[in-house]
Amino acid sequence: MANKRLNVTRREFSDSYRRHYRLYKNTIGDSKTRRLILFYSVECGLKSLIMKNTGNDTYEKLEKYCKGHGKGELVGHNIKEMLKEVNPRNAFVLKNIELKGSGGSVEPKKFNEMWRYGVAVADAREEEKAEYTLAKIAEWLNTRL
Template identity: 30%
Template sequence: MAKLRADRKNYKKAFTTHADAYDKWNIGSPYSQRLLLCYCVECGLKCLIMQDNNIHKISQADDETVKILGSHDFKVLLKKVNQAGNYTFKSFPTEYNDTVGTSDYHQLCRYSIAPANKQITYLTEFDSTLVQIKDWLKEVV
């Protein structure tokens, strides 16, 4: 299956749209809200990567940057914008004893997978870090 083309303007629009929806959220599934936050941060970081590299289309990127732009891993994206050391994420177990980290948190949200022992603090801590990134991105994107 071919991937859809998304340019820097699309990442910026997605970041803005998802951030606004997240910030105005007042009813509905917390997992859906978290998923918006994940995609908001992911799109914002990808936009910033393209901005920092002065590219508008992924086809203008070098091979390493193309690979990074294809990632869902917050650590990988943060590292590319020299911010990995400024944000901390704690991995945690799911109800199935799988480990959730920065590369798969979006899947936990997408599939509404519960944290182990229904420890909601795992989710609130992860979300808190993503909100900090979202707020920083609003200043730089």
């Protein structure tokens, strides 16, 4: 029972999206922290939109729906998969970000970890592009929720 996720409602996801996005827009400071807040804003907004589109009003119902339809990636942090679900034309492209040294690269579903821990990247412009794309997604979500 300790690993069970909170049974968040669609409304709570939507409110979190708006609250986090507002904080992102109104905060000046550490770019990694701001990007982390933006990532979570987009994740919450996408989950709310998926719940709206599938008729699931709680996270528990969404998990059951996803399990039954082979869409388990939608209940994690995989923003790319969530985008495919709600935006099949995939107008928003998020790419892996190369890490400094021989650290490999980070997939978009792990951007939250990269920014949470302050991992150094090979090219800061890649982070800037990811942030720009996430901000565009957040604006797009605002028209859908």
